[in-house]
Amino acid sequence: MKLTEAEWQIMNALWQKHPATARDIMDRLPAGVNWAYTTIKTMLTRLVEKQAVGEVKEGNTSVYEPRVSQQKARLSAFRSLLDQAFDGAVGPLVHFLAEEKQLTAKEKAELKRVLENEAESKGE
Amino acid sequence: MKLTEAEWQIMNALWQKHPATARDIMDRLPAGVNWAYTTIKTMLTRLVEKQAVGEVKEGNTSVYEPRVSQQKARLSAFRSLLDQAFDGAVGPLVHFLAEEKQLTAKEKAELKRVLENEAESKGE
DNA sequence: GTCATTCTACTACACTTGTCGAAGCCAACA
C-alpha cells in the first residue's frame, strides 16, 4: 500500500477521527493545504479504489473509514525509505540519525529503553 | 532535493564510486534492475537538470559526479518521511520503531548496538 | 412548490515518472 504525498494528507486527517465525510476531512486538513472540495473527493475516490479507504453511503452523503491502519502505512513507508535510501537496513539509518544529530539524547534514551523493555518482556 | 525512486537507484550506484560513466552505473545497478542504457542516460540527464549530478565530457563520453552528498539526500528523504507519516517529529518514529513487531529481532539488536556505541564513542 | 445549498459523478488537463527506440557521430579495426 503505497500512498502518495497528497494521499497521506487525506489519510492523516482520516485517521485522526473516523468515520468522516469529505467535508470533515476538508476541515481537518492542516492549515496551508487549501484544496477544493472536489480535490478531496477525487483523492478519496482514488483511495477507495486502492482499498486504503472504505466508503459507505449514508443518505446522500459518503462516509469514509480507513481500511489500512496508520501503523501499517507507516511501516510500508518506513520500509520504502530504508530500501531506497539506507541499503535496506536499520543500521545505516540509526547511524545516520546519530550523525545527523536528528536524535536528541532524550530520544536515544527513549529508544533504548523501549528496546530493552521489549527484549525483557518479550519472553511472554 | 527530492529524488524519485528510480533516481535513487542511479544515485546509489553513483555514490558507490565516482566519477562514473553511464555504463559504469549500469553495471553497478542492483541485480533485478535491468534498465536499457538509454533509460539510465535519461535519468542522468534529469539528475543533471536537477543539479543533483554534475556532468563532464571526456572525449566522446560523459562522466558523472554526484553533486549532492548521500548524507544530504538521506536527510531530505528522512525529513519527508517524518513530515508525511510521523507528524514531523522524531518522537512518533521512535515510538513506532519500538512498537513495530515487524522489525526483526536482529534489527532491534542492531538498533540497540548502534545506540550504545554512539553513546560511548560519541561523548565529544 | 421553489430556491439555495451541498453532494455526487464525470471529465479534464498539465506535469512528473518510468521506460525506451531511433538515428546520428566517431574511433578502431579488417
Place this chain on the structure above:
DNA sequence: TGTTGGCTTCGACAAGTGTAGTAGAATGAC
C-alpha cells in the same frame, strides 16, 4: 575505407499525480 560498436541527443508514450470545474440530483428553508 567501409563496418562495428559504443556514445550521444531527441523524441515519445503510457501511467500516475495534483488539482479542479461542471452538471445534475437531493435536501432543507421558506
